[in-house]
Amino acid sequence: MTGFKVTPWEVSGKVDYEKLIKEFGTKPLTNELIEKLVKKAGKDHLLLRRKLFFSHRDFDNILKWNESGKEFALYTGRGPSGTTHLGHLVPWIFTKYLQDAFDCELYFQLTDDEKFLYNKDLTLEETHKFAYENMLDIIAVGFNPKKTFIFSNLDYAKTLYKTAIKIAKKTTFSTVKAVFGFKNETNTGMIFFPAMQAVPCFLPSILKGKEIPTLIPAAIDQDPYWRGIAREVAGKLNYPKPAQIHCMFLPGLGEGGKMSASQPNTAIFTTDDEKTVKKKVGSAFTGGKPTVEEQRKKGGNPDVCSVYKYYYYLFEDDDKKLMERFEACKSGKLLCGECKAQLAERVNKFLKKHQAEREKAKKNIDKFILKD
Amino acid sequence: MTGFKVTPWEVSGKVDYEKLIKEFGTKPLTNELIEKLVKKAGKDHLLLRRKLFFSHRDFDNILKWNESGKEFALYTGRGPSGTTHLGHLVPWIFTKYLQDAFDCELYFQLTDDEKFLYNKDLTLEETHKFAYENMLDIIAVGFNPKKTFIFSNLDYAKTLYKTAIKIAKKTTFSTVKAVFGFKNETNTGMIFFPAMQAVPCFLPSILKGKEIPTLIPAAIDQDPYWRGIAREVAGKLNYPKPAQIHCMFLPGLGEGGKMSASQPNTAIFTTDDEKTVKKKVGSAFTGGKPTVEEQRKKGGNPDVCSVYKYYYYLFEDDDKKLMERFEACKSGKLLCGECKAQLAERVNKFLKKHQAEREKAKKNIDKFILKD
Numbered sequence: 001m002t003g004f005k006v007t008p009w010e011v012s013g014k015v016d017y018e019k020l021i022k023e024f025g026t027k028p029l030t031n032e033l034i035e036k037l038v039k040k041a042g043k044d045h046l047l048l049r050r051k052l053f054f055s056h057r058d059f060d061n062i063l064k065w066n067e068s069g070k071e072f073a074l075y076t077g078r079g080p081s082g083t084t085h086l087g088h089l090v091p092w093i094f095t096k097y098l099q100d101a102f103d104c105e106l107y108f109q110l111t112d113d114e115k116f117l118y119n120k121d122l123t124l125e126e127t128h129k130f131a132y133e134n135m136l137d138i139i140a141v142g143f144n145p146k147k148t149f150i151f152s153n154l155d156y157a158k159t160l161y162k163t164a165i166k167i168a169k170k171t172t173f174s175t176v177k178a179v180f181g182f183k184n185e186t187n188t189g190m191i192f193f194p195a196m197q198a199v200p201c202f203l204p205s206i207l208k209g210k211e212i213p214t215l216i217p218a219a220i221d222q223d224p225y226w227r228g229i230a231r232e233v234a235g236k237l238n239y240p241k242p243a244q245i246h247c248m249f250l251p252g253l254g255e256g257g258k259m260s261a262s263q264p265n266t267a268i269f270t271t272d273d274e275k276t277v278k279k280k281v282g283s284a285f286t287g288g289k290p291t292v293e294e295q296r297k298k299g300g301n302p303d304v305c306s307v308y309k310y311y312y313y314l315f316e317d318d319d320k321k322l323m324e325r326f327e328a329c330k331s332g333k334l335l336c337g338e339c340k341a342q343l344a345e346r347v348n349k350f351l352k353k354h355q356a357e358r359e360k361a362k363k364n365i366d367k368f369i370l371k372d
Numbered sequence: 373m374t375g376f377k378v379t380p381w382e383v384s385g386k387v388d389y390e391k392l393i394k395e396f397g398t399k400p401l402t403n404e405l406i407e408k409l410v411k412k413a414g415k416d417h418l419l420l421r422r423k424l425f426f427s428h429r430d431f432d433n434i435l436k437w438n439e440s441g442k443e444f445a446l447y448t449g450r451g452p453s454g455t456t457h458l459g460h461l462v463p464w465i466f467t468k469y470l471q472d473a474f475d476c477e478l479y480f481q482l483t484d485d486e487k488f489l490y491n492k493d494l495t496l497e498e499t500h501k502f503a504y505e506n507m508l509d510i511i512a513v514g515f516n517p518k519k520t521f522i523f524s525n526l527d528y529a530k531t532l533y534k535t536a537i538k539i540a541k542k543t544t545f546s547t548v549k550a551v552f553g554f555k556n557e558t559n560t561g562m563i564f565f566p567a568m569q570a571v572p573c574f575l576p577s578i579l580k581g582k583e584i585p586t587l588i589p590a591a592i593d594q595d596p597y598w599r600g601i602a603r604e605v606a607g608k609l610n611y612p613k614p615a616q617i618h619c620m621f622l623p624g625l626g627e628g629g630k631m632s633a634s635q636p637n638t639a640i641f642t643t644d645d646e647k648t649v650k651k652k653v654g655s656a657f658t659g660g661k662p663t664v665e666e667q668r669k670k671g672g673n674p675d676v677c678s679v680y681k682y683y684y685y686l687f688e689d690d691d692k693k694l695m696e697r698f699e700a701c702k703s704g705k706l707l708c709g710e711c712k713a714q715l716a717e718r719v720n721k722f723l724k725k726h727q728a729e730r731e732k733a734k735k736n737i738d739k740f741i742l743k744d
Contacts, residue, residue: 113537161529165485168561176560189540192564
């Protein structure tokens with residue numbers, strides 16, 4: 001498969017991220033910018049070092065703004081169409097790193113309206129319920145309760161709608177048609193929705209009554225919202241253009257493709273128990289050979305292995321140890337079964353902590369929810 | 373001018389109401405239906421007798437539903453793009469007659485979102501302010517405070533948005549294009565708005581958790597919302613189809629055309645003082661002759677006279693006296709100056725009472741406002 005498609009609602013094919021940077025008109029996240037960020041944070045981050053975060057728009061300007069002592073805010077979101085998996089956590093974990101680095105506010109939007117409007121089989125009651133389930137996972141990541149404001153579009157609609165219609169007044173059907181590929185058959189809720197998604201870009205400025213730009217850490221598929229809508233209308237409404245820092249998609253445990261709730265066997269959900277994780281990791285696609293003998297002799301291929309990708313992006317922070325694992329695989333010393341068992345253990349260790357935090361979140365949720 | 377245009381945002385030309393009934397597919401309000409209503413109300417109404425209310429959709433079904441002892445609710449609204457004039461009051465006065473007749477609930481929507489989205493020169497702050505100014509006029513009409521629920525779309529957005537997106541999910545761009553003539557250049561707020569306007573059709577059923585159909589008294593230009601959107605999706609969402617009872621437009625004081633705030637010299641605003649009313653009525657277009665001598669000799673023409681229309685529709689309830697005035701004009705006995713002075717007096721008497729009620733409404737407004 002050579003072609004690929006990346007829209008806010010569909011990611012298919014093998015994504016060529018370099019091509020995407022050109023197509024979307026973003027900039028690669030340079031080592032210089034990474035160094036500046038790491039210096040500010042006082043520590044580096046796996047997702048930066050391993051370049052899962054790879055692209056940006058105006059992140060350099062946000063750094064300059066911050067250097068001059070001025071406030072900015074983070075904004076990210078989640079489309080609550082199901083339970084949370086590790087792929088969702090990736091940008092959130094990185095968002096926490098950013099919040100800690102800059103000690104800044106975070107606005108977290110749950111688009112229960114969008115997921116209802118887009119999925120013909122989901123009811124509003126379902127997406128709204130998922131929003132609250134997902135909030136527990138968000139809170140479990142460890143955001144600062146004093147500076148984190150989480151809201152469901154449905155529950156925060158009174159505030160959002162006011163600014164959404166200001167954005168919508170400046171946005172024609174021609175524009176959303178060009179940006180999102182909407183058609184005459186698209187429902188009018190979806191046509192309006194990009195305005196709702198753009199609101200939090202300006203929300204810190206609105207709530208505080210002064211210019212507070214936003215930085216949006218998110219997977220690159222969400223970029224059309226900021227490029228095509230929020231950045232376009234920002235000037236017309238006298239708000240600063242939102243900046244973005246983009247990540248790639250966390251792969252699933254299958255042969256290619258991003259981790260997706262629609263393929264539950266190759267996705268690890270935050271609520272999976274130990275046994276389920278062992279089973280899913282045990283069935284993961286690897287670069288192993290058909291027989292133990294052959295693998296001992298010829299070695300495995302970590303470059304195509306989904307298990308190796310999990311060490312790479314999330315579960316082996318130590319570069320030296322990662323390289324040793326890579327070599328052990330290539331040489332045939334490390335077999336897939338053992339490597340999988342070790343990963344399952346690390347995933348379960350991670351999930352045990354996450355699940356404990358998630359339980360605590362049930363009691364603390366009110367501290368985080370933004371109300372009209 | 374033979375052509376005419378009637379849309380929710382534009383009414384121009386000399387409206388042919390019979391043609392409109394055919395075009396919109398409504399039914400004429402028959403004498404049989406009028407008699408049933410008058411019987412129920414225990415009294416007749418000028419606006420019925422003089423047929424300013426002239427058309428309906430399913431009003432017969434509402435009467436049957438009511439006869440079987442079941443509850444229905446009234447729903448009407450106002451687009452707050454300016455101060456209230458007599459033309460606006462007409463459907464409200466009739467709505468009060470209906471509320472009194474059936475002792476039923478009334479939901480009153482102020483579409484401050486729509487007026488902002490449609491008028492490029494109006495800010496949201498302005499339409500929102502007009503909404504509250506207009507509410508005072510609504511309350512001044514004398515609705516039952518225990519059964520009347522007034523809301524601004526902006527302030528009630530949290531509740532409205534939930535149902536609006538259910539309606540929008542069932543409404544495509546093709547549909548709103550066909551119903552309202554929207555184009556690719558239409559802004560996405562206007563495209564979504566018909567869903568917001570349709571919500572109150574179903575609101576009584578939603579708030580009470582049982583089937584409560586709505587009857588909408590409104591000028592006929594609003595019909596596309598109910599015909600093209602609300603009635604279309606009602607079945608899909610398991611709500612009863614809203615019924616309508618339509619009025620014509622109250623003419624202005626000029627030569628033809630409806631009373632319109634955009635022509636302030638031929639519109640009587642509820643806040644006009646005595647002097648202003650005298651001046652406006654004094655300058656009204658009549659069927660008089662160029663000189664007193666000529667009029668004494670040939671008589672005036674009440675059929676084209678805007679002043680006569682005001683007696684007809686609002687300020688002369690007595691059919692016999694109306695006929696006497698008609699004849700006195702035709703015969704040249706009654707001159708325009710005297711006739712105008714009498715009308716100005718009646719208008720001022722009406723406004724004096726209205727303005728007093730409007731002042732009282734400032735204290736009572738909270739009793740009427742529907743909150744999330």
